[in-house]
Every structure is written in C-alpha cells, then in structure tokens.
Amino acid sequence: MLKRKNLWMSMLLVLMVLTNGLQTPVLAAEAKQGTVTVLGLDSTPVVPEKTLQLAEKETATEALIDAVGKDNLEYTDTSYGPMLTGINGVKAGKNQFWAFFINGISAQVGPDSYIVHNGDKITYRLTDFTKPAQSTVSLKVVDDKKNTVAELSSIEVIGSPNAFQLLQTALGFDQVGFEETNYGKMITSLKGIKAEGSNYW
Numbered sequence: 001m002l003k004r005k006n007l008w009m010s011m012l013l014v015l016m017v018l019t020n021g022l023q024t025p026v027l028a029a030e031a032k033q034g035t036v037t038v039l040g041l042d043s044t045p046v047v048p049e050k051t052l053q054l055a056e057k058e059t060a061t062e063a064l065i066d067a068v069g070k071d072n073l074e075y076t077d078t079s080y081g082p083m084l085t086g087i088n089g090v091k092a093g094k095n096q097f098w099a100f101f102i103n104g105i106s107a108q109v110g111p112d113s114y115i116v117h118n119g120d121k122i123t124y125r126l127t128d129f130t131k132p133a134q135s136t137v138s139l140k141v142v143d144d145k146k147n148t149v150a151e152l153s154s155i156e157v158i159g160s161p162n163a164f165q166l167l168q169t170a171l172g173f174d175q176v177g178f179e180e181t182n183y184g185k186m187i188t189s190l191k192g193i194k195a196e197g198s199n200y201w
Contacts, residue, residue: 054116
C-alpha cells in the first residue's frame with residue numbers, strides 16, 4: 001500500500017513539473033515613459049527635466065500637468081480656447097508665449113492634440129515672438145517624380161534633434177513608416193508614399 005501511495009505521489013510530482021513547464025509566461029507590457037522640461041526666457045530651467053510614466057493616450061498638456069501639477073498652471077481664455085500663460089509662477093509677458101517642443105523640434109500641433117510617444121522629450125519654453133529663433137531648419141520631401149510632398153521652413157530647434165525626429169515631428173508620427181534594422185531605423189514610407197522596388201527614402 002505504501003509503495004502504491006509513493007508511486008502515485010511520484011507520478012503526481014512528475015505531472016506537476018511537466019505541466020508547469022508548459023505554461024506560457026505572461027510578460028507585463030513595457031511602461032511608456034517620457035520627460036518634461038520647462039525653460040524660462042533665457043533657457044534656464046523653471047522645471048528641470050522630469051521623467052514620467054505616461055498613460056496610453058496621454059497628451060503633452062496632460063504630461064505637463066503630471067510634471068508640475070494643475071494648480072501650478074495658469075491660462076487665459078482666447079477665441080481659440082485656453083492659452084497657457086504661466087508655469088510654476090513664471091508668467092508670459094507682453095510679446096511672450098509658451099512654445100512647445102517635441103524632442104527639441106518646434107511642434108506643428110498644439111500640446112492638447114499631441115499624444116506623447118515612448119521616449120519623447122517634451123519641452124515648454126517661454127519665448128519672445130519679437131526675437132528671431134536662435135536655430136531653425138527646413139524640410140522638403142520630394143517623391144520619385146520630383147513632386148514636392150511636403151515643405152516646411154523655419155522650424156525652430158533646440159538641442160540636437162536628429163533628422164528622423166524632425167520627420168516625425170514635422171510630418172506627424174503616423175506619416176512616417178519605418179522598420180527597425182541592424183543599422184537603425186529604415187524609412188519605408190512618408191505621407192503614405194512607400195519606398196518600393198529600387199526606390200528608398
């Protein structure tokens with residue numbers, strides 16, 4: 001009887017080990033992170049770079065609220081909707097506004113419209129619109145028939161953004177198709193135009 005019981009216990013133990021090995025591990029999804037920085041007129045930090053865990057469809061405005069708190073933001077009502085006028089007690093004066101940058105590139109949309117992507121560096125900088133931008137770039141996208149697909153000039157940049165970040169920010173993340181390769185990102189399409197055959201971007 002004892003032998004039979006030991007045999008059953010051994011079989012049960014072997015079965016437990018085997019079935020445990022067949023279970024599929026479930027991995028948690030990687031958390032989306034980004035940073036928010038707020039700079040004053042002379043580019044001194046009002047809020048130093050702060051790393052945030054971001055919600056799935058978090059906007060740049062929501063990321064700013066997460067970084068400084070809603071009570072530390074001031075708005076003025078305009079015909080276009082609320083306009084950000086103060087962050088952490090630093091207020092926009094005459095001829096000044098809070099410029100919004102994505103990865104060092106002047107945004108082409110407002111912060112309420114921009115969904116922050118994993119790894120994005122969001123910057124708000126107090127800017128005097130009567131003074132010229134310190135550093136600007138231009139972008140022109142031409143297809144294989146030499147037709148201009150997109151052309152933007154005088155895009156303000158801060159820091160050292162790369163050309164891929166410029167494409168994504170200027171055209172929109174959904175307008176830049178790419179694949180990860182051993183050599184980095186390879187652009188597969190721009191504004192719906194695919195690189196096919198011997199063509200490449």
